[in-house]
Amino acid sequence: MRHQVRMAQMxxxxxxxxxxxxxxxxxxxxxxxxxxxASDWHGGSAYRTAWFNAMSLLFPLGEKFFIDSxxxxxxxxxxxxxxxxxxxxxxxEATHRVQHQKYNELxxxxxxxxxxxxxxxxxxxxxxxxxxxxxRRRLAGTVANEHLTAIxxxxxxxxxxxxxxxxxxxxxxxxxxxxxxxxxxAVAFDVFVAVGxxxxxxxxxxxxxxxxxxxxxxxxVCIMLQKDGKLWSxxxxxxxxxxxxxxxxxxxxxxPAWLRFFRKxxxxxxxxxxxxxxxxxxxxxxxxxxxxxx
Ligand SMILES: [Fe+2]
Ligand SMILES: [Fe+2]
Numbered sequence: 001m002r003h004q005v006r007m008a009q010m011x012x013x014x015x016x017x018x019x020x021x022x023x024x025x026x027x028x029x030x031x032x033x034x035x036x037x038a039s040d041w042h043g044g045s046a047y048r049t050a051w052f053n054a055m056s057l058l059f060p061l062g063e064k065f066f067i068d069s070x071x072x073x074x075x076x077x078x079x080x081x082x083x084x085x086x087x088x089x090x091x092x093e094a095t096h097r098v099q100h101q102k103y104n105e106l107x108x109x110x111x112x113x114x115x116x117x118x119x120x121x122x123x124x125x126x127x128x129x130x131x132x133x134x135x136r137r138r139l140a141g142t143v144a145n146e147h148l149t150a151i152x153x154x155x156x157x158x159x160x161x162x163x164x165x166x167x168x169x170x171x172x173x174x175x176x177x178x179x180x181x182x183x184x185x186a187v188a189f190d191v192f193v194a195v196g197x198x199x200x201x202x203x204x205x206x207x208x209x210x211x212x213x214x215x216x217x218x219x220x221v222c223i224m225l226q227k228d229g230k231l232w233s234x235x236x237x238x239x240x241x242x243x244x245x246x247x248x249x250x251x252x253x254x255x256p257a258w259l260r261f262f263r264k265x266x267x268x269x270x271x272x273x274x275x276x277x278x279x280x281x282x283x284x285x286x287x288x289x290x291x292x293x294x
Contacts (some may be wrong), residue, residue, distance in 0.1 A: 014079040014081065015077060015079035015190055015193075016079055016085055016186075017065070017080045018269060019272060019274065022183070024088050024180070024183035026095045027095070027180070029095070031172065033103060034110070035167075035243055036167035036169055037053075037106050037111070042167075043165025046228075046230045047236045048166075048226075050224040051217070052174065053167075054220035056107070058111060059100035060101045065126055065129070066142045069135065069139045069142040070139065070142060071086065072138075073191050075193050076195050077191060079194075082190055082194065086189075086251055093212070107278055111134065111281040122216055125212065136192075136197055136201065137201065140201040141209055144185075144202060144210070145209050146181070146189065146208040146209075147189075148209065148258075150268060151254045153181040153182050154178075154276070156184065157182065162248055162250050203259070206261050223253050230258065
């Protein structure tokens with residue numbers, strides 16, 4: 001009996017559900033954004049540029065929250081593979097924060113935008129979440145946000161038309177971020193499951209966090225268009241609607257993947273898109289830059 005108890009303590013079920021052979025870590029990258037961020041870098045379109053800039057503005061605060069909520073549970077994880085993935089997740093998200101902070105500061109300096117104004121709502125909501133929500137609810141929020149970033153990254157990398165016309169340096173930043181979001185897409189999810197997170201918690205979290213994502217992104221798009229004198233331009237809004245919902249229609253295309261999260265047996269790696277990572281790596285080998293360690 002004593003022997004059985006000791007065996008139970010020494011063994012564990014694998015908690016990482018990532019596919020065999022998947023390995024990832026942070027890459028050092030630098031991007032030359034001074035030129036493109038001064039103007040409408042996405043094919044001269046004010047709306048498309050504002051949409052991506054608005055998403056970038058959410059990342060530094062959001063990704064700190066993601067790291068904190070996953071690492072909070074690190075001591076409860078026994079699977080060495082998942083522990084390694086948590087370390088890699090943390091390193092990748094920390095690098096994303098640094099690059100997007102640089103992006104956001106540069107953008108606001110170059111275009112005379114007010115950075116604290118863009119971050120105000122998200123900062124207040126994060127403070128509320130740290131104060132009021134139990135750790136597992138915060139982790140459920142992270143799982144939901146990781147699903148949103150993973151499905152948008154998959155669409156961007158798979159179809160390659162979302163960044164058509166974009167400045168190559170800014171596009172390469174978005175692709176690099178999209179690749180790393182793909183690599184670590186299941187880390188928060190696997191930790192959530194390992195610590196007893198429920199299906200209903202993550203379903204609620206996706207509904208709420210999708211709402212917050214649209215609210216914050218659209219708010220920031222409006223602030224930017226207003227500053228540029230284009231807030232009431234029907235042409236800009238029509239072209240933005242077409243871009244998001246019709247052609248290429250990223251938000252329309254990701255909707256089935258968004259819905260899949262509500263299934264009881266959902267796991268992020270049910271869609272095995274490792275080929276996109278391999279393709280990107282092959283492309284990087286061809287156009288390697290000196291600071292490339294990935
Ligand atoms: Fe990230
Ligand atoms: Fe992420």
